[in-house]
Amino acid sequence: MSTTSTQKPVLISGAGLASLLLAQSLLRARIPFEIFERDSSFSFRAQGYRLRLSSEGLDAIESVLGPEKFQRFWDLCGKTGGGGFAAIDAKTGASTNLSSTESQFIQKLKDEKEKAAADEAEKAQSSRPPTESLASRGGKIVGISRGDMRKFFMEGCEEFIHWSHRVASYELTPSGVFAIFSDGTKSTEGQILVAGDGVYSKVAKQLSEGKLKVYDTGARGIHGQAPTTAFKALGEGVWRMTDDSNPKGRVFAITNVRPGDMDDPTVQFGWTMAAQPGVIRAPNDDYTLIGAPAAAIAKDLTTDWHPKVKSLFQEMAESEAAFWKISCSTPSGVPQWQNQPRVTVIGDAVHSMTPAGGIGANTAVRDSALLGRLLSEAGGLVNGITDAYEREMRLYASEAVASSYGMATTQFGVIIDENSDTI
Numbered sequence: 001m002s003t004t005s006t007q008k009p010v011l012i013s014g015a016g017l018a019s020l021l022l023a024q025s026l027l028r029a030r031i032p033f034e035i036f037e038r039d040s041s042f043s044f045r046a047q048g049y050r051l052r053l054s055s056e057g058l059d060a061i062e063s064v065l066g067p068e069k070f071q072r073f074w075d076l077c078g079k080t081g082g083g084g085f086a087a088i089d090a091k092t093g094a095s096t097n098l099s100s101t102e103s104q105f106i107q108k109l110k111d112e113k114e115k116a117a118a119d120e121a122e123k124a125q126s127s128r129p130p131t132e133s134l135a136s137r138g139g140k141i142v143g144i145s146r147g148d149m150r151k152f153f154m155e156g157c158e159e160f161i162h163w164s165h166r167v168a169s170y171e172l173t174p175s176g177v178f179a180i181f182s183d184g185t186k187s188t189e190g191q192i193l194v195a196g197d198g199v200y201s202k203v204a205k206q207l208s209e210g211k212l213k214v215y216d217t218g219a220r221g222i223h224g225q226a227p228t229t230a231f232k233a234l235g236e237g238v239w240r241m242t243d244d245s246n247p248k249g250r251v252f253a254i255t256n257v258r259p260g261d262m263d264d265p266t267v268q269f270g271w272t273m274a275a276q277p278g279v280i281r282a283p284n285d286d287y288t289l290i291g292a293p294a295a296a297i298a299k300d301l302t303t304d305w306h307p308k309v310k311s312l313f314q315e316m317a318e319s320e321a322a323f324w325k326i327s328c329s330t331p332s333g334v335p336q337w338q339n340q341p342r343v344t345v346i347g348d349a350v351h352s353m354t355p356a357g358g359i360g361a362n363t364a365v366r367d368s369a370l371l372g373r374l375l376s377e378a379g380g381l382v383n384g385i386t387d388a389y390e391r392e393m394r395l396y397a398s399e400a401v402a403s404s405y406g407m408a409t410t411q412f413g414v415i416i417d418e419n420s421d422t423i
Helices: 017-029 055-076 098-111 115-126 146-154 202-208 292-301 307-314 360-378 385-412
Strands: 010-013 033-036 050-053 078-080 085-089 141-145 167-173 176-181 192-195 214-227 237-243 251-257 268-275 322-329 343-345
Touching: 010 017, 010 176, 017 033, 017 055, 017 146, 017 360, 050 055, 050 146, 050 268, 050 360, 055 146, 055 360, 078 251, 141 146, 167 202, 176 192, 192 202, 202 343, 214 292, 214 307, 214 385, 251 307, 268 292, 268 307, 268 385, 292 307, 292 322, 322 385, 343 385, 360 385
Parallel strands: 010 033, 010 192, 085 237, 192 343
Antiparallel strands: 050 141, 078 141, 167 176, 214 268, 214 322, 237 251, 251 268
16 A cells, blocks of 8 residues: 555554545555554444535535545435425424525523523524525435444445544654554554544644634434435425424424335435424433434424324334534634644544534545645645645634534524534
8 A cells, every 4th residue: 555665654543434435545645554443343333323415515515535436435325306404393394485484593591581692593594595506417416324324434444443442642853753552552643633523522622732622502402313205295305393482482493305215115314303492301411322222202292293294203213313512623624733744633623613504524524635635646645735735624614614503503502602502
């Protein structure tokens, strides 16, 4: 794989989407790498919702994979017609205007004297275009499940992944860097360490000296799947179902129904549910739980929803249900830190986002494509690469975080400030 027999490997912490797409760049450039993943196997964290791929995300993936492999990836993606969300009142099943439901939610916040949240939500709504276009290529909304995408990006990388290795810190040397694992052992010496290990990244905190923060919005969600036959009453499109009359707080769900599979009960579509802070709580606040505990809460919250949307939850595959915390990085943008030439960060480790707008994964693959291109063009690490990457990344990632947070205020009514809890 290596360009020279003595070239040190690129060390990558985490085996998520951003890390694996970076590895694909290194594979094509024949630059050696090693990936360290805290999970014990791929199947340990197989659950995942469907990701919408933007034009920027698809362009980034295509630039890494090349024409032939990207065509295989493209064929794996689902394509849905329509340019934006179709909004539904979850209780009545009636079509609604998306902006009007958000306006009603803002008014409800005002009535409940949640002034700060209402002001933030109103400001975010006024800065958004009238319709939220989701199409990326050919007028289609392109999506793929997180698990399928991760499996595809893993092709060819399997032998370089070290499972059950949690990176806790790093140690610089005169000519390289070591990853230090949670048990105190070290990796082989690498030429650079790239942290792609998500919101709990210890490397990100060490590198930025605590400047990189991930805030807990307090909002929670549940991912789930159901046979495609449960989606037939909805039909093709991207649907947002909103329940503003739940006494606990606002609940909504999003799903992408693509054509061609709705008569096949062996195929499943996914959905994502989210709610205001305090509405969804995992037993004992354990959000690693999957299966029945998450499924039970999703079913309870939708018990009086309209039949054409209720079926998505009542007929779910219970084993696939999973909780998730809704977090966000500092909305003002990716902070500055002292550049370290041999260590950098990608994906959620540097810019965690809410699910609003579906921006997070698309921004993460842009990181992978950019850093991968810089390393590939240089044949490995040379002076200035991490600085050049971080300067460009800060621009588009800061814009993405601000946009995601702004949309989340109109959907969840959450507010983040310097006094908010971090994770």
